[in-house]
Amino acid sequence: MSTSLLILSTFVITFIISFIFLRRNHTKDDRRHPPGPPPFPVIGNLHMLGKLPHRTLRALAQQYGPIMSLRLGQVPIVVVSSSEAAEHFLKAHDAVFASRPILEASKYFGYGSKGLVFSEYGPYWRHMRKVCTLQLLSASKVESFAPLRERELKLAVKSVEERAARGEVLDLSAVVQDLVENIVYKMVLGCSKHDEFDLKGLIQNGMNITGAFNVTDYLPWLGPLDLQGLNRSYKKISTALDQLLEKIIKEHEHRSSDVQNEQHHKDFIDILLSQMNQPIDPYDEGNHVIDQTNIKAILLDMISAAFETSATVVEWTLSELLRHPRVMKNVQDELDNVVGRNRLVEENDLAKLSYLDIVIKETLRLYPPGPLVPRESTEDAIVQGYFLKKKSRIIINLWAMGRDSKIWSENAEIFYPERFINNINLDFRGYDLQYIPFGFGRRGCPGVNLGLATVKLVVAQLVHCFSWELPGGMTPVELDMSEKFGLTIPRVKHLLAVPRNRLRRESFY
Numbered sequence: 360m361s362t363s364l365l366i367l368s369t370f371v372i373t374f375i376i377s378f379i380f381l382r383r384n385h386t387k388d389d390r391r392h393p394p395g396p397p398p399f400p401v402i403g404n405l406h407m408l409g410k411l412p413h414r415t416l417r418a419l420a421q422q423y424g425p426i427m428s429l430r431l432g433q434v435p436i437v438v439v440s441s442s443e444a445a446e447h448f449l450k451a452h453d454a455v456f457a458s459r460p461i462l463e464a465s466k467y468f469g470y471g472s473k474g475l476v477f478s479e480y481g482p483y484w485r486h487m488r489k490v491c492t493l494q495l496l497s498a499s500k501v502e503s504f505a506p507l508r509e510r511e512l513k514l515a516v517k518s519v520e521e522r523a524a525r526g527e528v529l530d531l532s533a534v535v536q537d538l539v540e541n542i543v544y545k546m547v548l549g550c551s552k553h554d555e556f557d558l559k560g561l562i563q564n565g566m567n568i569t570g571a572f573n574v575t576d577y578l579p580w581l582g583p584l585d586l587q588g589l590n591r592s593y594k595k596i597s598t599a600l601d602q603l604l605e606k607i608i609k610e611h612e613h614r615s616s617d618v619q620n621e622q623h624h625k626d627f628i629d630i631l632l633s634q635m636n637q638p639i640d641p642y643d644e645g646n647h648v649i650d651q652t653n654i655k656a657i658l659l660d661m662i663s664a665a666f667e668t669s670a671t672v673v674e675w676t677l678s679e680l681l682r683h684p685r686v687m688k689n690v691q692d693e694l695d696n697v698v699g700r701n702r703l704v705e706e707n708d709l710a711k712l713s714y715l716d717i718v719i720k721e722t723l724r725l726y727p728p729g730p731l732v733p734r735e736s737t738e739d740a741i742v743q744g745y746f747l748k749k750k751s752r753i754i755i756n757l758w759a760m761g762r763d764s765k766i767w768s769e770n771a772e773i774f775y776p777e778r779f780i781n782n783i784n785l786d787f788r789g790y791d792l793q794y795i796p797f798g799f800g801r802r803g804c805p806g807v808n809l810g811l812a813t814v815k816l817v818v819a820q821l822v823h824c825f826s827w828e829l830p831g832g833m834t835p836v837e838l839d840m841s842e843k844f845g846l847t848i849p850r851v852k853h854l855l856a857v858p859r860n861r862l863r864r865e866s867f868y
Contacts, residue, residue: 390746391744391745391746392428392745392746393423393424393426393427393428393437393745394423394424394427394428395419395423395427395428395429395438396419396422396423396429398429398430401432401433401578402432402578403429403430403431403432403433403434403577404429404430404431405431405432405572405574405577407419407429408431408572410843410844411842411843411844412572412731412844413730413731413756413758413759413844413848414758416438416440416731416754416756416759417440417756417758417759417762419438420438420440420441420756420759425439425440425441425443425444426438426439426440426444426447426742426743426745427440431577432574432576432577432578433577433578433579434576434577434752435751435752436752436753436754437745437747437751437752437753437754438753438754438756439753439754439755439756440756440759440760440763441759441760441763441765441766442760442763442766442792442793444743445755445760445792445795445799446792447742447743448734448742448753448755449755449792449799449800450792450800451742452736452740452742453799453800453801454480454737454801455736455737455738455740456734456735456736456737456740456753457480457734457737457800457801457802458479458480458481458734458735458736458737459476459477459478459479459480459733459734459735459802460733460735460752461477461479462477462573462576463573463575463576463582463589463590463593464477464568464569464573464589464593465477465569466593467593467594467596467597468565468569468593468596468597468600468659468663469656469659469660470652470653470655470656470659473652473653473656473657474487474656474657474659474660475487475488475491475657475660475805476660476663476664479735480737480801480802482639483639486639487639487653487657488805490634490649491657491661491805492805494630494631494633494634495627495630495631495661496805496806496808496809497808498808501808501809501812502706502812504545504546505706505812507542507545507546508542508546508706508812508813508816509703509705509706509816511538511541511542511545512538512542512703512816512817512820513703514541515534515537515538515820516703516820516821516824518534519534519821519824519825519858520824520860522858523825523857523858523859523860524860526857527857528830528855528856528857529855529856529857529858530853530854530855531674531677531827531853531854531855531856532674532850532853532854533853535670535673535674535677535817535821536559536670537559538817539665539666539669539670539673539813539817540558540559540666540670542813543662543665543666543669543813544558544662545626546626546627546665546809547626547627547628547658547661547662547665548607548626548627548628548658548662549611549626549628549629558600558603558662559666561596561599561600561603562600562662562663562666562667563667564592564596565596565597565600565663566663566667566845566846566847567845568589568592568593568596569845569846570844570845570846570847571589571845573587573589574586574587575589575590600659601655604655604658604659605655607628608628608632608651608654608655611626611628611629611632612632627658627661628654628658631654631657631658632654634649634654635648635649635650635651635654636648636649636650637649639653661806664804664806664810665806665809665810665813667846667847667849668728668729668810668847669810669813669814669817671726671728671847671848671849672719672722672723672726672728672810672814673814673817673818674849674850674854675722675725675726675850676718676719676722676814676818677818677821677822677827677854677856678838678840678850678854679718679721679722679725679774680718680822680827681827681829681835681838681854681856682774682835682836682838682840683774683835684835686718686774686776687822687827689714690714690715690718690822691822691823691826691861693712693713693714693715694712694715694819694822694823695823697711697712698823700861700862700863701862701863703820703823703824704816704819704820704823706812706816708819709812709815709816709819712815712819714776715815715818715819716815717776717777717779717780718776718818719811719814719815719818720776720779720785720787720794721774721775721776721778721779722774723761723787723796723797724761724762724767724794724796725761725762725772725774726842726848727757727758727761727796727797728796728797728804728810728847729757729798729846729847730756730757730758730844730847730848731754731755731756731757731758732754732755732757732798732802733752733753733754733755734752734753734754734755734802735750735751735752735753736748736749736750736751736752736753737749755798757795757796757798758848760793760795761794761796766793782794787807787811788803788807789803797810823861823862824860824861824862825858825859825860825861826858826859826861827856827857827858827859828856828857828859829855829856829857830855830856830857839851839852
């Protein structure tokens with residue numbers, strides 16, 4: 360029997376058995392549930408998601424409402440697609456919906472949910488978030504790495520200058536990814552790229568397959584068959600990442616025992632290693648302590664979040680600036696006025712760059728780092744008259760919220776930074792639920808300071824040092840802005856551009 364016939368036969372048998380099982384175990388529930396499209400037996404509404412679920416879910420919400428129910432396989436989901444609807448969940452019931460569902464990918468890339476991203480809400484998650492916030496992600500810690508970021512940017516600018524002098528067409532996406540990669544590695548790992556492993560490739564592949572649809576998450580009985588081969592990929596990539604993290608941690612442990620390195624600037628691993636054997640929860644009678652597995656899980660979260668999200672936001676910002684020469688000129692004029700043309704941008708300049716600030720805000724409105732944010736309830740709840748039992752899953756569609764015409768007017772799809780000039784309350788940190796690109800409440804992103812510092816400095820430096828043109832006579836309206844879906848929504852095609860030196864560079868280096 361061929362492989363395809365075997366898979367088809369397995370699916371048909373599973374369909375029939377599951378249908379009978381669901382019919383037998385279905386009990387009438389008169390409690391009110393959100394409206395939504397009728398599900399098919401077994402698969403529910405899985406067939407409706409398509410390749411870009413964030414777009415599909417917005418289209419469905421326009422038909423069924425901003426609080427909508429779906430069934431993905433055997434898992435009921437509530438999709439929240441407006442700021443007003445999100446407020447009912449995230450403000451009134453933040454603690455109830457502060458957990459995350461356990462997915463197959465999290466078992467591999469979260470070391471059994473021992474990091475921050477995939478962990479369920481509870482004492483462990485609260486303690487580890489506190490450790491990361493105070494020891495790794497506070498404003499003072501992020502500021503301490505400013506000289507490192509500026510050094511890496513100088514090296515990148517010098518490389519682009521040389522290629523600009525030769526009139527080369529630059530793969531700007533690759534330049535940004537390499538630059539952010541080096542910054543993140545230096546901050547988190549204390550080193551540049553490891554030649555023995557393609558860490559960036561492993562991280563990107565891990566992010567891509569983690570964000571990919573896995574049928575096992577919604578039809579668990581198909582797990583042993585691994586029809587998509589995703590579980591095999593999870594295991595292969597996570598094993599390679601684990602080996603690399605083990606190697607790097609051992610190098611740090613050896614270095615920390617070397618008296619000659621006492622003056623070495625501490626990176627994130629050094630800080631985490633200082634927490635080894637500390638209690639995870641002082642009230643835990645099991646006396647569980649932070650061990651190397653906890654550290655590896657946190658490191659993987661830090662690297663993945665800091666690298667992939669920052670690089671993606673920078674790429675979209677530069678893409679929109681190339682599509683909107685007026686906005687590009689405004690940014691460069693502000694940089695010339697604040698910084699001048701005789702030196703590079705420094706981090707203490709960023710607070711004075713108000714127009715750059717609203718450009719980044721507008722990019723995050725249209726391209727939030729995580730388009731769909733999953734949550735899971737820790738107890739039964741009634742929201743807007745709808746009953747959601749314990750372990751109910753909700754999805755906050757941040758991508759749809761950022762393009763809601765009721766909030767952002769009829770030109771919500773247009774890149775127009777000036778919309779933020781009179782909206783000073785719309786802060787990156789999501790104090791107003793109309794604008795929450797980094798999430799909200801207990802489960803909001805703790806790395807906002809780190810991400811913004813990297814994104815703003817990289818964009819400012821590249822736009823200040825160079826004028827950028829699209830290659831081959833391409834006009835701005837011809838630039839392909841297609842995205843692909845994952846944990847983030849990166850560009851489908853790399854951004855290509857031709858740089859031209861625009862600064863007087865005698866005293867740069």
